[in-house]
Amino acid sequence: MGSNSALPTTARAFATGGKRKTAGIIVIGDEILNGSTTDTNSSFLCRRLHHRGVLVKKITVVGDTIPEIAADVAEFSRNYDLVLTTGGVGPTHDDRTYEAIAAAFGDTLRIDDDLQAVFEDVLSKYKQRPDTAQAIQKFCSIPSSATLLWGDKVTGARKFPCVKTHNVVALPGVPNFCESGYDQLENALIPISDTSPRGHCQGPRC
Amino acid sequence: MGSNSALPTTARAFATGGKRKTAGIIVIGDEILNGSTTDTNSSFLCRRLHHRGVLVKKITVVGDTIPEIAADVAEFSRNYDLVLTTGGVGPTHDDRTYEAIAAAFGDTLRIDDDLQAVFEDVLSKYKQRPDTAQAIQKFCSIPSSATLLWGDKVTGARKFPCVKTHNVVALPGVPNFCESGYDQLENALIPISDTSPRGHCQGPRC
Numbered sequence A, B: 001m002g003s004n005s006a007l008p009t010t011a012r013a014f015a016t017g018g019k020r021k022t023a024g025i026i027v028i029g030d031e032i033l034n035g036s037t038t039d040t041n042s043s044f045l046c047r048r049l050h051h052r053g054v055l056v057k058k059i060t061v062v063g064d065t066i067p068e069i070a071a072d073v074a075e076f077s078r079n080y081d082l083v084l085t086t087g088g089v090g091p092t093h094d095d096r097t098y099e100a101i102a103a104a105f106g107d108t109l110r111i112d113d114d115l116q117a118v119f120e121d122v123l124s125k126y127k128q129r130p131d132t133a134q135a136i137q138k139f140c141s142i143p144s145s146a147t148l149l150w151g152d153k154v155t156g157a158r159k160f161p162c163v164k165t166h167n168v169v170a171l172p173g174v175p176n177f178c179e180s181g182y183d184q185l186e187n188a189l190i191p192i193s194d195t196s197p198r199g200h201c202q203g204p205r206c
Helices: A009-016 A041-051 A066-079 A097-104 A113-123 A132-139 A175-189 B009-016 B041-051 B066-079 B097-104 B113-123 B132-139 B175-189
Strands: A022-028 A055-062 A082-086 A109-111 A141-143 A147-149 A162-165 A168-171 B022-028 B055-062 B082-086 B109-111 B141-143 B147-149 B162-165 B168-171
Touching: A022 A041, A022 A066, A041 A055, A041 A082, A041 A175, A055 A066, A066 A082, A066 A097, A066 A168, A082 A175, A097 A109, A097 A141, A097 A162, A097 A168, A113 A132, A132 A141, A141 A162, A168 A175, B022 B041, B022 B066, B041 B055, B041 B082, B041 B175, B055 B066, B066 B082, B066 B097, B066 B168, B082 B175, B097 B109, B097 B141, B097 B162, B097 B168, B113 B132, B132 B141, B141 B162, B147 B175, B168 B175
Parallel strands: A022 A055, A022 A082, A082 A168, B022 B055, B022 B082, B082 B168
Antiparallel strands: A055 B055, A109 A141, A147 A162, A162 A168, B109 B141, B147 B162, B162 B168
């Protein structure tokens, strides 16, 4: 029901300036599938992407299983311009998104020094736990072909990078981290052409 | 994150009585993908299915496009014991779920007399609209191989049937209709074996 082509006025000029960019969203976590947590990230992302003129084509919710996540990442990466994942990027054993993204692209994992420095800085504020080394290993092992996105410098907010591999960007699962992560990256992920001034989003969230 | 294997106590006996039944959920509607409506049906269904011992393996959200819905219906039907769809079963032109389910199974559509009788009874309470004949045609054309599920007679509630085609059950998209539809069908869709009395769900919602 409803019409996905009914763009908000603010996004219409942007979207009609060329072929509409497409996106897919992959929500990762057993806690969504067993009903103990209600996903709100996909709804937030849909609203924001639509407002920006991006056509969200599909959302999928999968559990913490590498082959299942990897299959969706590979399919979505082929089919859509931009793929956003949420969840599964923490430091515990059931956070498997980076491994799955690597698997989707036939990639290996590497420890990223910059990510490790950020993570150790965060950890330094807390009492050391016995599994710290393991947590660092888990949290900072990203696909070898990945880059870190540090967000929009205009905001001046403290930065925590998101991991981008080809056209797939991994956002955190915790809603306020997911939302602030997307906020910081929006301009970089969906650039507004300088030649289409009417395309600039004038809505209350932009 | 989280563990899908951590069943509530009430469902554990049921689930361990045999191989756990699996389910997939397909949420249909452009209004979800463009962010104008937030899906709550999948979260409701996940909680209820998990409480009943059913392992929800995947959720997908797709727009009102027959080939895309049909592709997911066919894949989910092959992969999971039970498939629940929500949305796209109304009488307007963009409600395409029945056509898509028929396409998924290489089936044709037929007008169902029982469904038409129910629908005309509902319509009789409202002022006739010029498009009534078209609405009946749309609402009551279901896959030829489909059957109607009339719900749990114990409830005594007024019945509005849901459409079942093979292992795929089409529920309405409006949340209170979806929830009451599932409530009425739960015992039929997920029977509790008479030989496993400990399997009976004793939770607050059962």
